[in-house]
Amino acid sequence: MKITIVAPYCSLPTEPHFNRFWYLAELLAQKHDVLLITSNFKHYDKSFRRPQDAETASQGRLRVMLLEERGYRKNVSVARLQSHHVFVKNLEKWLxxxxxxxxxxxxxxxxxxxSNLVLGKFKQRLGYKMVIDVQDVWPESFSAVLPFMKKIGHRNFPFAARADKAYAYADGLVAVSESYLRRAREANPDAPGEVVFIGADFExxxxxxxxxxxxxxxxFFYLGTLSFSYDMETVCKGIRQLADEGLNVELHVMGGGPDLEKLKQYESKAIRxxxxxxxxxxxxxxxxxxIAVNPIHAHSAASITNKLSDYMALQKPVLNSQIHPEVAEVLTLVPHENYESGNVKDFVRAAKALLNQKNGSVQSEEIIRRFKRDVSYRKIVNLIERLGNEKTD
Incomplete structure (x- = not known):
């Protein structure tokens, strides 16, 4: 099969972040011809790739193409929308x-x-099947920036009709959580679908x-982005209070983002x-x-994130503020304690409670089944090959 993967935020092998789409591209390229289309702009550090980066990443039946966009400095900005518009226009020209x-x-x-609307528009003329992988629900994610939107029914959000139209183009649906798949199926109930967590590289x-x-x-440790969805300030204040009370605790924060400089005011011997x-x-x-920390704001629309997949693979206890039924179910696989986001006193309480049970039982076999990529991603490959066979029948 000739498969094209369109993933604007994809990380390439020489870059520091895992990306689901690169892993999948390599997996599919074992049997199929794969073209991965991504951006020349790196979202995570706001820098540009060079044309030769695509040549370096390409390897035989796995080819990489970089589409130009303008770039932006802030994640929430008009410049970001304009940059994405350039990427989509270049995708349309290529199609x-x-x-x-x-x-x-x-x-x-x-x-x-x-990008999904453009891909849907060309489906009939170019004769391809289309699978959409739902990494985040948009425009529902607006609630991370504007919490009052959580009270509005998501079908009334701006751009909800455009989102429905994009979902409806899909011949197959994949999502990183059950709730995201459920949202896509509101617009496309008959498409076959799979829930496949981001997962982790166990090897x-x-x-x-x-x-x-x-x-x-x-x-305690944290992996990932430091931005408006994550309440790291409460974590830093809580760790500082635990240290002030005489507990020998540390916080190790790995990752970056727009809140990094603001959070560095808490840097100390105990917080790195x-x-x-x-x-x-x-x-x-x-x-x-x-102990891992999952400090997602209560108003966030996030579900099973990259960091939670890594936490599960590490099989570490989790201190959690995320309110989501799917997350709550996953956390039963490891020792965990919940606290209220934004509440330092409750963070301290929960941290002390988890210290007393951090050696609790871990459901290792179930974690492997759900989060080990070379096991779980076979479901995506099987869906793609099934749809491809339908096209050729």
């Missing part, structure tokens, strides 16, 4: 130059809404040696910020720590 039979199946990341995790720390301290570091180094630090 206009394709012939029927050049593409058998398109596997597309959602969001963007606009890379196993090969990373645990970093050696002072064995007398209890180390690493910034972006390679995945294996991040796993080494995490393996040397004791």
């Amino acid at each position: 206009e130059n394709q012939k029927n039979g050049n593409i058998d199946l398109v596997y597309s990341a959602y969001p963007f809404i606009a 890379a995790l196993e090969s990373a040696p645990a970093k050696q720390f002072d064995p007398t301290a209890t180390r 910020f690493y910034g972006y570091i390679p995945y294996t180094e991040m796993m080494s630090v995490a393996k040397g720590c004791d």
Whole structure:
């Protein structure tokens, strides 16, 4: 099959972040011809790729193409919308130059809404099947920036009709959580679908040696973005209060984002910020720590995130503020304690409670079944190949 993957935020192998779409591209390229289309702009550090980066990443039946966009400095900005518009226009120009039979199946990341609308528009002329992979629900994610929107029914959100139209184009649906798949199926109830968590690279995790720390301290850790969806300020204040009370605790924060500089005011002997570091180094630090922190604001629309997949693979206890039924069910696989986001006193209470049960039972076999990528991603491959066979029958 000739498969095109459209993933604007995809990380390439030399870059520090895991990306579902690169992993899937390599998996599919074992049997199929794969073209991965991504952006020349790196969202995570706001820098541009060079044309030769695509050549370096391409490997035989897996080819990489970079589409130009303008770039932006802030995640929430008019400049970001304008940049995405340029990417989508360039995608449209590329599709206009394709012939029927050049593409058998398109596997597309959602969001963007606009890129999926363009891909849907060309489906009939170019004769391909289309699978949409729902990484985030948009425009519902507005609630992370504007919490009052949580009270509005999501079908009344701005752009909800455009989102429905994008979902409706899909011949197959994949989502990183059951709730995201359910949202897509509101607009496309008959499409076959699979829930496949982001998952984790268990092999890379196993090969990373645990970093050696002072064995007398209890180390909390956080992996990922530092932005408006994550209440890291409460975590920093809580750790500082625990230290002030005489507990030997530390916080290790790996990742970056727009809130990093503001949070650095809390940097101390007990609180360390690493910034972006390679995945294996991040796993080494995490393996040397004791308790993971999942500090998502209560008003966020997020569900099973990248960091939660890594936390599950690490099989560490989790201190959690995220309110989501699917997350609550997943957390039953490890020792955990919940606290109210924004409430330092409740964070301290929950942290102390988790210290007393951090050696509780872990459901390792179930974690492997749900989160080990070479196991769970076969469901995506099977869906793609099934749809491809329908096209050729």
